[in-house]
Amino acid sequence: MRETIRFTLNGKSTSLSTDPSRMLLWVLRTDLELTGPKYGCGMGLCGACTVLVDGEAVRSCVTDLGSVGGKRVTTIEGLEQDGKLHPLQQAFYEHGAYQCGYCTSGMIMNAAGLLHDHPHPTREQIVEGMEGNLCRCGAHQRIVAAIEAVSGQGGRP
Amino acid sequence: MSALGQATRLDRRGFVKALGGGILILVSAPALGCSAEAQRGPQYPSDINAYLHIAADGKVTLFSGKIEMGQGIMTSLAQEAAEELGAPLDAFTVVAGDTASCPWDAGTWGSMSTRFFGPAVRAAAAQARLVLTDLAAQRLGVSRGALTVENGVVYVAADRGRHVSFGELARGRAITHTVGEQAVLRAVSQFTVMGTSPQRLDGRAKVTGAATYAGDIRRPGMLYARIVRPPVHGATPRRLDTSAAEAMPGVTAVNHDGLVAVLARDPETAAKALAAVQAEWDVPAATVNADTIYDHLVSAAPGSETVQAAGDLDAGAAASTRTVDATYYNAYVAHAPMEPHTAVAEWKDGQVTIWASTQSPFGHQAQVARAFHLPTASVRVITPFVGGGFGGKGSGAQVVEAARLAQAAGKPVMVAWTREEEFFYDTYRPAAVMKVRSGVDAAGNVKLWDYAVYAAGSRGAEVIYDVPNVRVRAFGEQSDTRSTEAYHPFATGPWRAPGANSNRFAAEQQMDAMAAAAGMDPLEFRLKNTKDPRLAGVLRAAAQAYGWQPRAFPAKSGSGRGLACGVDVGTYVVHIADVTVDRATGAVKVTRVVCAQDMGVVVNPDGAKMQTEGAIAMGLGYALSEGLRFDGGRIEDTNFDTYAFTRFSWVPPIEVTLVRNDEPGTQGGGEPGVINMGAVVANAIFDAVGARVYYLPMTPDRVLAAIRSA
Numbered sequence: 001m002r003e004t005i006r007f008t009l010n011g012k013s014t015s016l017s018t019d020p021s022r023m024l025l026w027v028l029r030t031d032l033e034l035t036g037p038k039y040g041c042g043m044g045l046c047g048a049c050t051v052l053v054d055g056e057a058v059r060s061c062v063t064d065l066g067s068v069g070g071k072r073v074t075t076i077e078g079l080e081q082d083g084k085l086h087p088l089q090q091a092f093y094e095h096g097a098y099q100c101g102y103c104t105s106g107m108i109m110n111a112a113g114l115l116h117d118h119p120h121p122t123r124e125q126i127v128e129g130m131e132g133n134l135c136r137c138g139a140h141q142r143i144v145a146a147i148e149a150v151s152g153q154g155g156r157p
Numbered sequence: 158m159s160a161l162g163q164a165t166r167l168d169r170r171g172f173v174k175a176l177g178g179g180i181l182i183l184v185s186a187p188a189l190g191c192s193a194e195a196q197r198g199p200q201y202p203s204d205i206n207a208y209l210h211i212a213a214d215g216k217v218t219l220f221s222g223k224i225e226m227g228q229g230i231m232t233s234l235a236q237e238a239a240e241e242l243g244a245p246l247d248a249f250t251v252v253a254g255d256t257a258s259c260p261w262d263a264g265t266w267g268s269m270s271t272r273f274f275g276p277a278v279r280a281a282a283a284q285a286r287l288v289l290t291d292l293a294a295q296r297l298g299v300s301r302g303a304l305t306v307e308n309g310v311v312y313v314a315a316d317r318g319r320h321v322s323f324g325e326l327a328r329g330r331a332i333t334h335t336v337g338e339q340a341v342l343r344a345v346s347q348f349t350v351m352g353t354s355p356q357r358l359d360g361r362a363k364v365t366g367a368a369t370y371a372g373d374i375r376r377p378g379m380l381y382a383r384i385v386r387p388p389v390h391g392a393t394p395r396r397l398d399t400s401a402a403e404a405m406p407g408v409t410a411v412n413h414d415g416l417v418a419v420l421a422r423d424p425e426t427a428a429k430a431l432a433a434v435q436a437e438w439d440v441p442a443a444t445v446n447a448d449t450i451y452d453h454l455v456s457a458a459p460g461s462e463t464v465q466a467a468g469d470l471d472a473g474a475a476a477s478t479r480t481v482d483a484t485y486y487n488a489y490v491a492h493a494p495m496e497p498h499t500a501v502a503e504w505k506d507g508q509v510t511i512w513a514s515t516q517s518p519f520g521h522q523a524q525v526a527r528a529f530h531l532p533t534a535s536v537r538v539i540t541p542f543v544g545g546g547f548g549g550k551g552s553g554a555q556v557v558e559a560a561r562l563a564q565a566a567g568k569p570v571m572v573a574w575t576r577e578e579e580f581f582y583d584t585y586r587p588a589a590v591m592k593v594r595s596g597v598d599a600a601g602n603v604k605l606w607d608y609a610v611y612a613a614g615s616r617g618a619e620v621i622y623d624v625p626n627v628r629v630r631a632f633g634e635q636s637d638t639r640s641t642e643a644y645h646p647f648a649t650g651p652w653r654a655p656g657a658n659s660n661r662f663a664a665e666q667q668m669d670a671m672a673a674a675a676g677m678d679p680l681e682f683r684l685k686n687t688k689d690p691r692l693a694g695v696l697r698a699a700a701q702a703y704g705w706q707p708r709a710f711p712a713k714s715g716s717g718r719g720l721a722c723g724v725d726v727g728t729y730v731v732h733i734a735d736v737t738v739d740r741a742t743g744a745v746k747v748t749r750v751v752c753a754q755d756m757g758v759v760v761n762p763d764g765a766k767m768q769t770e771g772a773i774a775m776g777l778g779y780a781l782s783e784g785l786r787f788d789g790g791r792i793e794d795t796n797f798d799t800y801a802f803t804r805f806s807w808v809p810p811i812e813v814t815l816v817r818n819d820e821p822g823t824q825g826g827g828e829p830g831v832i833n834m835g836a837v838v839a840n841a842i843f844d845a846v847g848a849r850v851y852y853l854p855m856t857p858d859r860v861l862a863a864i865r866s867a
Contacts, residue, residue, distance in 0.1 A: 022425060030423050035373035036366025038544070040495050041576045045797040048495055076366035089364040093356060096767050100227030101363030102370060102495040102544030127805045134797060136495050136545050137227045138774030140808040142767070 007068045010034075010078025020066030024058075025049045027065050028075060036076035036105040040134070047133030050106040050113070051075045057113025076105035079112070088112055091146035099137035107133050111147045120151050172207070172258065179212040179327040180292075182285040182334055207258055208281035209238065211289070215309050215324030217248045219278065222262025223270040224254035224516060225359060226494075226543035226550070227771075228827050229764040230270040232357040236760055237275050240343060240350040241282035242289075243306035244323060251358060254518040254540025264517035264551055266651060268726040268825025271760055275823050283340035292326045345758060345819045354763035359542065369541045371499040371514040376569035379501065380409075380420040382562050383431035386578060390647045390790030392438040402430040410434075413565040416558060420566055424573070443789025445646055450588050451486050454612045457644035459637075461630035464615045473605030473626025477596025479674040480605065485593070485663035487613070487835070487853035488784030490586040490652060491800060496544020497579040502559035503569035508535040513556045516546045521553040525560050547775075548651035552584055577795045584650025585785060587635055589613030591663035601675040603668075603686050610660055612644070617657030617832055618664070621724050622686040646790050653772070654828035657725050658779060658835060662853055665721035665836035669843060678707040679720045679840065691729045691755050692722065695816055699731035699753035702814045710844060715740060716748075717845025721833035726825025728756040729816075732773070732833040735809075736841040743861030745842060747777060748809050755816040757824035766813045769830035773811050776834025778802030784854045 006015045009032065016031060028034045028051070037060050040048030044059035051060045052074040053067075079086035085093065088108050098104040107130070114121060114129035121129065126147050135143070173181050210218040219238050225231040235249040252258055254265075262274065286306055293311035294301045297319055305314045311326070313319040345352070362368035385397060394417075399410035402419045408430040409420045419430035445453045474480065500513040509529070515521055518538040525536045543550065555572045563570040574582065589612045596605035606624045614635030620627050633644075635655050652658070672682035680700050687693055699705075699720075711717065715738055722731045735749040750773050759765050782801040786793040794800035813830075835853050842860060843849050848867030852859050 026423065026425050029373075033375070034366075035369070038370070038496070039372065039573070040497075041797050043576075043796055043798065046495065080365055085361075085364065092364045093360045096357065096360070096763060098227075098360070098363045099229070099767060099771055100495065100545040101359065101368050101542060104363050105366040108364065130805045134495065134802070134804070136493055136547070136775065136802070138771030138803065138808075139767070140774055140803070140805050141770055141811055144805065 003066070005065055005069050007070060008072045010074055016065070018065065020064060020069070022065050023061055024051070024063045024065050024068060024073070025060040028060060034075050034077050038102055038106065040103070040106075046103070047110055048103050048106040050109040050133070052109055052113055052116070055113065055116040057110045074109070074112075076109055079108070086112070087150045088115070088146070091149045092143070095142045095146040095149065097139055097142040097146040099139050103133065103135045107135065107143055111150075114147070115150065121147070123148065126151070173333060176210050176218070177212060178330060179210055180288065180330055180334060181207050182209040182211070182281060182288060183207055208260060208278065209242070209285050211285070211323050211327045213324055213328040215244075215248055215322055215327075216250065217242065217244050217323075219249055219251045220259040221251055221253040221274070221278070222259045222519065223265045223274050224518065224540045224543055225251075226265065226516065226546040228270065228768060229357055229761065231359050232355065233271060233760040233764055234275060234278050235358060236350045236353070236355070237279045238282040240348060241279045242286050244309040246350055246355055248309055249358065254515075254538070256518050256522045256536070256538045261519050264520055265546070266516055266548055266551065268827040268829070271823045272727060272825050275760065279342055280340065283342055287340050288334045289323055289326055293321050296321050296326065351758075351760050352762070354761050357764070370496055370544050371501060371512050371541050372496070372571070372573050374501045374512045374541065374571070376501060376503050379569040379571055380422060380566055381424040381427045382418045382420050382559070382570050382572050383427040384558060384572065385417040385431065385434055385436055386581060387438055388791070389438070389440045390792075391441040392790070395437040395439050396435070398435040401435065402433040405430050405433065409566065411562055411565045413561045416561055418562050420562065420570065441790065443791065446788045447488065447784070447786055451590050454588060454644060455590050458611045458632040461609065461632045462615070462634070463628070464631050465619050465627055465629040467624075468626035470605060470607055470626055470628055474596055476598055476604040476626075478599045479671070480594060480596040481667060481670045481674055482594045483667060483670065483849075483851065485591040485666065485851050487589050487659050487662060487779075489588045489649070489787070490779050490783045491580060491583050491785060491794070492547045492549030492652060493579070493583070493800065493802065494545030494547060494549060497574040497576060498550065498555040498582070499571070499573040500556045500559035501569060501571045502556075502563035504563055507531075508537070509560055509563070510537045510539065511556055511560060512539045512541055514543050514550060515540055515553065515556060516543070516548070516550045517553065520551065521556040524553050525557060528557055529560065529564070547653045548655060549584055552648075552650065554582060576797070580795050580800065581792050582648070584648045586652030586655070586658070587612045587645060587649040589659040591659060593663055593667045595667055595671055597671045597675050601677050601682055601685050603671060608664070610656070610663070613659035614656035616655055617660035617723060617725060620664075621689070621692060621722060622668070622683070623688055624686070646787065647792065653775070654725055654832045657723065657828070657832040658776070661721060661723045661832045662835035662839065665723070665833060666839050666849065669719070669840045670849065673710060673843070678710055680705055681707065683720070683722060691818065692724070695729045695731045695753045695755045696722065698814055698816045699733050699751055702753060702812060703733045703751040705733065711847045712844050713847045715845055717841040717843065719837045719840030719842070719844060721836035721840060723829065723832045725829040725832050727821060728754060728824045728826065728829040730754045730829040730833060732837040734837040734841045736838060736845055738842055738845040738860065740846060740864060743857035743859070743864065745781060745838065745855060745857070745860055747807070747838060747841075750809055750811045750837070751814070752812070752830060753814040753816055754829060755818045756826050756829070757821040758819050759815055760823060762815055765815060765826045768826050769813045770811045772828065772830030773834060774803050774808050776831040777807055777838070779853060780835045780838040780855060781807070782854050782856065784856070
């Protein structure tokens with residue numbers, strides 16, 4: 001059941017020889033040492049593990065590695081370019097759109113997926129698009145404001 | 158700080174060396190001259206107990222026994238230190254919750270960081286400024302009084318060409334300074350860093366994914382543990398067979414005095430191994446459930462303690478033209494931080510280092526030392542960023558588990574609770590019952606207040622209005638775990654402003670009910686019944702921010718507005734909320750929340766607003782949906798599929814107004830914003846439909862039932 005899986009991870013081609021039925025979250029966090037995506041529920045219910053696959057936001061805790069073969073995977077670690085924060089990261093930072101920070105990478109990646117689908121979302125589309133991401137600290141209002149601030153600048157990934 | 162990172166224990170000299178030289182400021186507790194809650198434990202010189210380190214490059218490290226779990230104290234404490242030290246904020250790094258270097262602290266809870274630790278930090282930084290100016294005086298050959306400090310540089314005031322920087326003063330030194338002299342703190346009018354809202358120091362790490370949490374720690378040879386858990390609280394194992402799990406490649410099983418776990422090199426293998434463990438359990442019969450718990454609590458709660466007493470209840474009843482009797486209820490509520498409890502433990506030479514997701518690193522240091530019969534100094538707890546706590550990360554269960562399993566395995570071990578374990582072992586906000594009898598005279602003066610709270614505890618139960626005849630009794634303090642264990646079917650514990658959410662839900666609905674009985678506007682009624690200038694000031698500020706105008710009450714238009722007040726951790730807080738109620742379904746939508754707060758001196762206004770906005774958003778959960786489903790010791794909510802709390806679509810525009818008041822110093826900010834959320838929504842529902850909901854959470858079926866019985 002070991003296979004070689006090739007995909008592009010944060011812009012770099014990556015190859016892993018492992019069981020393709022493993023969940024992407026744990027492969028990222030253990031084999032690839034990318035700990036930005038977080039475990040929150042293990043069932044795709046909270047969004048803390050969100051990453052982009054070909055620009056679409058997916059829950060990496062319920063996405064098997066085999067399904068990303070040949071695709072582009074982007075984690076929070078891949079957003080910053082040349083030492084410059086991605087517009088969403090900058091907006092989250094400036095709006096104080098985080099508290100404990102545990103859900104934040106998932107929030108930002110989900111927002112990146114949202115902007116990929118709707119570059120200029122309405123407030124309603126932002127709320128609807130973020131509805132599946134849980135934040136217990138209650139930063140919702142500022143997260144929406146941060147995404148609104150970026151809407152119109154266009155998502156990069 | 159690699160040497161600091163490696164060491165379990167260091168003496169002071171070694172500590173300064175590990176920091177790379179410079180000046181380490183140690184402060185003896187009496188010299189702080191403030192009643193720092195942080196100073197009640199082991200004190201200098203037995204611990205390093207550092208407050209500040211000034212390095213040769215001018216960088217300043219602030220050591221904080223309080224941990225960062227989202228409150229933003231890493232930033233606000235640095236602001237307080239920067240203000241008093243005279244160093245720029247961007248020179249600061251904060252080390253939080255490392256027992257090897259930080260001053261002892263009881264735990265990060267009770268909104269105490271800004272109230273109590275902040276003044277200690279300010280005092281220490283002010284004293285550090287004296288140390289540095291004395292060194293500068295020697296260097297420059299002038300008296301201390303001839304010097305001024307600005308942005309990390311000491312100037313001769315009369316000749317600013319002569320100056321020396323903090324870094325230059327620290328260069329080539331490896332010294333510790335203990336200061337006994339009390340320094341004068343800067344006045345609010347002098348503030349240049351306190352009272353401003355710089356970007357948070359933890360912001361960049363959190364938006365880039367670089368912020369490290371306990372689950373992100375990797376140690377050489379580390380194993381991931383999964384622990385065999387009972388299906389029900391109180392269940393005992395009849396048979397545990399780990400042989401199939403142990404037969405799996407790379408899996409070992411450990412039985413450490415009944416703590417049975419499987420260990421593997423990656424978390425997925427550990428999970429598969431756990432699934433292969435065969436276990437049979439003796440399960441106790443359930444004696445209570447979510448419906449019968451309230452009668453049980455009233456009968457099983459211990460005897461009462463009188464929280465407040467004044468006047469004569471009979472006289473109060475006689476003076477009242479209308480009395481209102483009501484009983485209020487709230488369900489068990491989960492903390493559900495997004496980060497489950499996690500710890501990594503590593504033993505070396507009989508000493509253990511533990512990276513933990515915790516609100517109480519020093520508490521767990523003592524706990525582990527006790528469990529292993531070790532001196533406290535042989536246990537080091539390091540607290541990375543904590544992914545939310547809300548009062549739920551103080552038990553240390555996972556810390557002790559990790560230490561035990563790491564010792565048994567002879568390798569570093571991570572214990573990371575799954576979401577299911579998090580729900581099972583949460584120390585829930587207790588279910589509670591509040592019984593109130595109150596009376597009001599024809600002129601709208603409250604004359605009688607007889608209040609009893611069962612199981613929630615007394616916090617927030619005291620009457621905040623001017624009432625002549627009062628009895629407030631608490632049957633069971635939430636903090637008394639010896640008694641609460643006896644009548645709750647599973648663990649309970651502090652939950653953001655423990656007790657206050659329950660007590661304000663009851664008390665502020667009762668006030669509203671009396672306003673309605675007296676035919677008065679809810680705002681006017683509250684103002685009429687208080688002479689407390691802080692309460693009146695915050696009421697007026699909230700009313701103004703909202704644009705409150707008297708009108709028919711209850712409006713019964715399907716839309717309503719509610720008002721609720723509270724005093725918590727030294728802070729006065731008033732909430733006003735708008736709701737719409739769907740009379741056909743009972744569904745409630747909160748459409749606006751305005752909050753005014755007098756929290757004394759505000760260190761970081763935007764940070765204070767973030768905490769308050771967050772508390773309001775969180776509070777919508779316990780108001781509308783959060784109530785644990787259980788049957789005896791069986792926890793039926795195991796993940797976010799059935800346990801619902803605030804989502805984006807629930808969150809209305811939230812407006813927070815801070816009422817300026819420099820008199821009382823810094824007061825609490827983490828908790829007050831949450832305490833009125835049940836009451837303010839309930840009062841708005843009453844205004845909207847003329848029906849009272851006596852149960853938290855106010856689910857659609859309960860709202861519907863209230864509408865039908867009104």
